[in-house]
Amino acid sequence: MKAFVIICVIFAVMLGCIVFNYFYINKTSNELYVLASGIPGVEEDGCYAGVSQLDQYWQQHHDRVGLSVSFVELNRVSDAITSMKSYAAAGEEADFECARELLLNAIHEMRRLEAFTIGNIL
Secondary structure, three states: OHHHHHHHHHHHHHHHHHHHHHHHHHHHHHHHHHHHHHOOOOOOOOHHHHHHHHHHHHHHHHHHHOOOOOHHHHHHHHHHHHHHHHHHHHOOHHHHHHHHHHHHHHHHHHHHHOOOOHHHHO
């Protein structure tokens, strides 16, 4: 009977970690999405500063997000932010907006992969 209770406790702790991870990834993804969407265009003031703030936020959370998100998705987000930063510095509006859309898609994919769905369980 003790073994059953221990197994139930371990299972409950594991489920708690999964739920915590789900909320953490979604909170981080939502914040990244808001920051990326709120960055003004290249021609406006504050563009480079906004991308720098986004990059700083991502660097603070990158390692913890990497515990459950695949390297491919982490790399897509990092690459898009780096591209946005260089395009903002160079003043290339079209490339900047393209990199922003790639970032928003990568954030959406990161969030989708961590959602509780049948497809992710199987």
